[in-house]
Amino acid sequence: MKMGNTITISPVTRIEGHAKITIHLAEDGTVQDARFHVNEFRGFEKFCEGRLLWEMPGITSRICGICPASHLVASAKAGDDIFAVDIPETAEKLRRLLTLAQWAQSHALSFFHLSSPDFLLGFDSDPAKRNVFGLMENHKDLVRRGIRLRRFGQEIIEILGGRRIHTPWAIAGGVREPLDPAKRDYLLTWIPEAKETACIALDLLKTIHDKYKHDIPNFGNFRSLFVGLVSKDGGLEYYGGSLRIMDSSWNTIADQIDPKTYRDHIAEATEPWSYLKFPYYKPFGYPKGMYRVGPLARVNICDYIETPLAEAERVQFKALAGELGVVNNSFYYHYARLIELLFAIEKIEQLLNDSAIVGSTIRSNAMINRTEGIGVVEAPRGVLFHHYWVNGDGVLQKVNLLIATGQNNLAMNRTVRQIATHYIDGSKITEGMLNRIESGIRMFDPCLSCSTHAIGTMPLDIQLFDEKNNLLDERHR
């Protein structure tokens, strides 16, 4: 809708949650500012106060229907910290398997269901058909494969946890149930097809890079910091490891940081127009400390990936960086996400072939030994922190959840502004133009249910305002 000199896109579509975008125009019709607003609030941090530590994995996994396993694992790890225990080898490997299954199903959803309609049908195609059903008309095999790949991830989660969504399987000290060897063997039968689908998606995406070579340079192409976990020797990490912070010129700002010290490095700002906080790198201040997390950050900051096919793709990915050494363009989140998808499948295969994965020692029993605990894991969208304070009986006194989507908030706003500035001249809003702006948000695959801690659907609004803040135009979806 256009009224005055502000454009509103509401709701943003094909993302997880509800958001709107406003675009503010100067007198000459050029874009002055653009903002990504998150207008949902849930307050998980507050209503967890007074609950028992043992309940927290089950409660916090219900923050999200897409990445519940990541919340589950982060919460269980915070519990390990409060128990002051190391968990058994089998339990850690099973949690790693669950985390990778979460990556596989979430990354498959992002690419095949949410983003590929833009690529395969075109940014300017009929919006009524620019969705996964539209794809079914001409890309049946790809859609079938995408659905099955997501099913692969979900089957692992179901076999481990008893159900696909909101399983309470991981707990402080370990996991509830071991993996049945017969079910391990069944999961291994999925690997060849899953690998093949990931490789097909990667090949397809590379053709898309060429097809949209004129659009890509304007899609969130800017310098920022990148934050994520790496292993002791700098490899891609998803469950343990330490934090690494790099700048956009391949300089390491901080490395091997104990994730439990995150509050020394990351602070959160607020803005009156969004419920989503704006985390930033503390030493650089707000908003200069803008950083990105998730696939683009992880593949940028790691020195290598431990599985062969994904490592070969990472080398090709890094070639896009040129002299800077870092891929700064947010469009390549898609590429990094598919590299991680391939890695997840390869690593799942390795874990399933590890005899320890079917061990029976899966839990360290302990009670409250500390009154504060932090659990960190790489969720599909980026690094996730659960920080709990308990009393001696294990009753939660305070909770802080630092969610990946929130950490990308400054970068998503910067992306929206860049795309709007390039495509909007203030005179007329076209649907294809608005879709490019939405697509800029989808690159980050935001999960607003998680990050605002939201109830409801997740569509987007775009509003266009003039220099006097009069609403010029508005689009709702």
Added chain:
Amino acid sequence: MKKTLLIGYGNTLRGDDGAGVRAVTILSNEGTGADCFTTQELHPEIAQTMTEYQSVIFFDAALDTDCVQLTRIRPTYLDEFDNTHTYSPQALVNVCHALYRAVPANTYLIRIPAYNIEFSENLSSETNDKTLESVEAAKNIILLQDQQPVAHG
């Protein structure tokens, strides 16, 4: 081809919203011979499983009715999409048709009246009665399906 699949969906932590799951759980415990599946929400992956069955019956809670409703679902033109990651029974039937060219011969949706969807693991007494009514309706449908010859292919 398998005979009948029962799919109950809803959130069992939101009171009457769990009526569909409760209905299928009862039918599973009673051993009707039909395969049973419960889930919090419907996903596209379910479509492929549906294609293996001659009949599929969905059970869901509904706030906009006071009586148990039975609706037959057939494929429609793929023009409705809710833009989220959850699917409706209609969307799943459409996916069966569009992707697999194999739609169950009979697909039904049984909608069970819901009155209270606040946080609770229990059904209200009204919805509990309607859930039992839906179970009896489903048994009749299953009985009818069992009397029909199994399609092959």
